[in-house]
Amino acid sequence: MARYNVLIQSLVIFVLLAACVVLASLADQTPSSTQIQAPGYGQLAFEAPTPGSYQLPDLGLAANGLVLNVDGQELNLDDLMGDKLVLLSFIYSTCNDSNGCPLATAVFYRIKQRLESHSVLARQLRLLTLSFNPLNDTPEVMREYGQGLSDSGLDWRFLTTASEQQLNPILEQYRQTVNKIVNEQGEFTGAFSHTLRVYLIDKNKHIRNIYSVSFLHPDTLINDLETLLAEAADSAQRVNHSNVDRRETNNETIAPEHASHHPIDLLQTINKPSLGLPAMPVPANNPVTRAKIRLGRKLFFDRRLSLNRTISCAMCHVPEQGFTSHEMKTAVGIEGRTVGRNSPTVYNVGYYQTLFHDGRESTLEQQAWGPLLARNEMANPSIGFVLDTIKSSADYDGLFEKAFSKPVGMETLGMALASYQRSLNSANSRFDQWKYGGKTAVLNQAEINGYQVFVGKGGCVNCHVISDDSALFTDNQFHNTGIGFSDAMQISQKQHRIQIAPGVFVEVDSSIVDSVSEQKANDLGRYAVTLDPHDRWKYKTPSLRNIALTGPYMHNGQFETLQQVVAFYNQGGIQNPELDVNIKTLHLTASEQADLVAFLHALTGNNVNRIIADALTAPVGDPH
Numbered sequence: 001m002a003r004y005n006v007l008i009q010s011l012v013i014f015v016l017l018a019a020c021v022v023l024a025s026l027a028d029q030t031p032s033s034t035q036i037q038a039p040g041y042g043q044l045a046f047e048a049p050t051p052g053s054y055q056l057p058d059l060g061l062a063a064n065g066l067v068l069n070v071d072g073q074e075l076n077l078d079d080l081m082g083d084k085l086v087l088l089s090f091i092y093s094t095c096n097d098s099n100g101c102p103l104a105t106a107v108f109y110r111i112k113q114r115l116e117s118h119s120v121l122a123r124q125l126r127l128l129t130l131s132f133n134p135l136n137d138t139p140e141v142m143r144e145y146g147q148g149l150s151d152s153g154l155d156w157r158f159l160t161t162a163s164e165q166q167l168n169p170i171l172e173q174y175r176q177t178v179n180k181i182v183n184e185q186g187e188f189t190g191a192f193s194h195t196l197r198v199y200l201i202d203k204n205k206h207i208r209n210i211y212s213v214s215f216l217h218p219d220t221l222i223n224d225l226e227t228l229l230a231e232a233a234d235s236a237q238r239v240n241h242s243n244v245d246r247r248e249t250n251n252e253t254i255a256p257e258h259a260s261h262h263p264i265d266l267l268q269t270i271n272k273p274s275l276g277l278p279a280m281p282v283p284a285n286n287p288v289t290r291a292k293i294r295l296g297r298k299l300f301f302d303r304r305l306s307l308n309r310t311i312s313c314a315m316c317h318v319p320e321q322g323f324t325s326h327e328m329k330t331a332v333g334i335e336g337r338t339v340g341r342n343s344p345t346v347y348n349v350g351y352y353q354t355l356f357h358d359g360r361e362s363t364l365e366q367q368a369w370g371p372l373l374a375r376n377e378m379a380n381p382s383i384g385f386v387l388d389t390i391k392s393s394a395d396y397d398g399l400f401e402k403a404f405s406k407p408v409g410m411e412t413l414g415m416a417l418a419s420y421q422r423s424l425n426s427a428n429s430r431f432d433q434w435k436y437g438g439k440t441a442v443l444n445q446a447e448i449n450g451y452q453v454f455v456g457k458g459g460c461v462n463c464h465v466i467s468d469d470s471a472l473f474t475d476n477q478f479h480n481t482g483i484g485f486s487d488a489m490q491i492s493q494k495q496h497r498i499q500i501a502p503g504v505f506v507e508v509d510s511s512i513v514d515s516v517s518e519q520k521a522n523d524l525g526r527y528a529v530t531l532d533p534h535d536r537w538k539y540k541t542p543s544l545r546n547i548a549l550t551g552p553y554m555h556n557g558q559f560e561t562l563q564q565v566v567a568f569y570n571q572g573g574i575q576n577p578e579l580d581v582n583i584k585t586l587h588l589t590a591s592e593q594a595d596l597v598a599f600l601h602a603l604t605g606n607n608v609n610r611i612i613a614d615a616l617t618a619p620v621g622d623p624h
Contacts, residue, residue, distance in 0.1 A: 064265060085203060126155040300618070484555070
């Protein structure tokens with residue numbers, strides 16, 4: 001019986017595939033079926049606009065998810081995007097509605113035929129056909145479905161998922177409505193009610209068009225593809241001829257309009273580290289789950305967790321600003337209270353062996369409570385006060401029980417926040433693709449020169465470590481560069497550069513600033529933890545990943561730009577009795593310094609926009 005079912009299933013697939021090919025080859029003829037056929041089967045009813053004469057809107061980031069290829073290999077949907085333009089369709093192999101799944105396959109087949117004489121576009125396009133029926137459409141079934149459709153002339157992938165549990169988040173993120181059809185007895189008939197959608201995704205992994213049955217036609221799709229190629233070429237030309245040198249820019253901020261609200265599966269950043277990152281160390285007593293990550297994200301953005309319900313973790317670690325704060329050298333807590341140090345980024349924080357600039361905590365689970373209780377940060381008077389706030393908030397009902405099988409407590413709250421922070425991993429930068437992915441063309445000559453300075457004459461790699469198979473860009477150690485010594489000795493310039501409006505600065509005499517400022521506390525760095533005199537003014541080596549996004553720089557936010565940081569190290573830091581042995585005058589030329597900055601810009605991870613888009617879906621805990 002089992003062999004008979006397989007035979008019938010194969011026969012159905014063969015008939016459907018034959019139908020798709022026949023529909024594609026006869027698409028220019030009038031269908032004989034009494035059903036009104038979709039426009040995609042015939043001639044385009046209007047003259048398509050010239051490619052490049054119009055613009056396609058940015059509809060937000062394409063979603064990720066775990067899928068299986070026809071060999072049963074598990075991979076991220078995200079890994080099939082970015083290097084080429086992508087057309088993604090959702091189908092199921094046994095669909096018998098000619099204006100449904102067979103239409104998407106027929107249109108893709110016609111595009112494949114058209115591009116046989118358009119090799120330039122063919123090389124830059126990938127077709128993805130993903131089943132939304134994993135129970136039936138196994139990798140073997142999808143391989144049979146794709147036989148006769150794909151060939152070496154065009155990159156056409158046929159995909160499925162391991163289960164409905166893995167599929168549903170993908171469908172939800174693409175807003176792809178799919179419902180099982182049941183009979184009068186409530187039994188699944190094997191058919192689905194669904195809305196046909198095909199998604200056009202650019203090389204930045206942004207959705208640029210969504211085609212329904214009425215608008216799915218090979219002519220319009222090819223025109224849109226050529227429009228995106230023209231757009232990319234025009235953008236590259238503007239960059240090449242711009243008078244603005246990217247190496248001279250300040251911190252890069254991801255504009256909110258380019259980071260749409262879009263949840264992603266953050267657990268995958270832990271289970272499948274991006275290119276350039278090692279395996280994530282996860283404590284045995286707090287294995288990471290999706291429920292813990294979602295709960296931790298909710299806590300991270302919840303303003304109710306401060307004493308007066310106005311400050312959240314995210315207000316000092318702003319997602320669009322590299323999970324730091326560009327506007328201030330040092331953080332500002334509740335009621336405008338000054339925090340003595342710069343807000344460090346939480347990207348890749350799960351890899352750190354110690355936390356805070358002075359390394360006073362060793363686990364994320366413990367670290368979470370520091371800001372919650374600090375008087376100049378979130379200012380909660382006690383642990384119990386925080387826990388009572390959560391217990392009295394109805395939207396937390398059952399969440400801790402679901403994540404930890406027990407109610408909220410000091411331990412579980414720290415574990416939840418740690419789980420979210422542990423998932424904020426970002427790599428697969430252009431440097432990683434060049435260093436570990438074998439893509440030699442992704443770095444330009446200035447960036448390659450900068451890398452040579454980084455590992456050679458500049459000696460940066462002594463503290464910002466690069467390994468053979470991964471790079472954390474930190475030795476997880478503590479070093480004295482002279483910045484802390486200068487602050488402690490009150491060695492300061494006569495004037496301060498003050499920002500009075502976005503991009504507007506004025507020079508103000510230091511005496512005026514001092515007259516309205518609170519006396520600055522002495523910061524001895526690591527010494528406050530160890531009481532070892534040799535640890536005076538030592539601070540933890542930060543990672544350089546996403547460094548172009550995470551200014552201002554140094555523990556006190558002293559430098560606004562990477563150019564200033566490089567110039568500081570080039571001069572040999574600031575002399576003091578405990579100056580680190582690695583800090584010395586570098587004698588870098590102006591060109592070498594510029595190349596080094598260019599290299600640092602190549603360390604931005606390729607998933608930054610996705611992480612921001614996910615963060616923007618979190619509620620902020622508005623008490624009103």
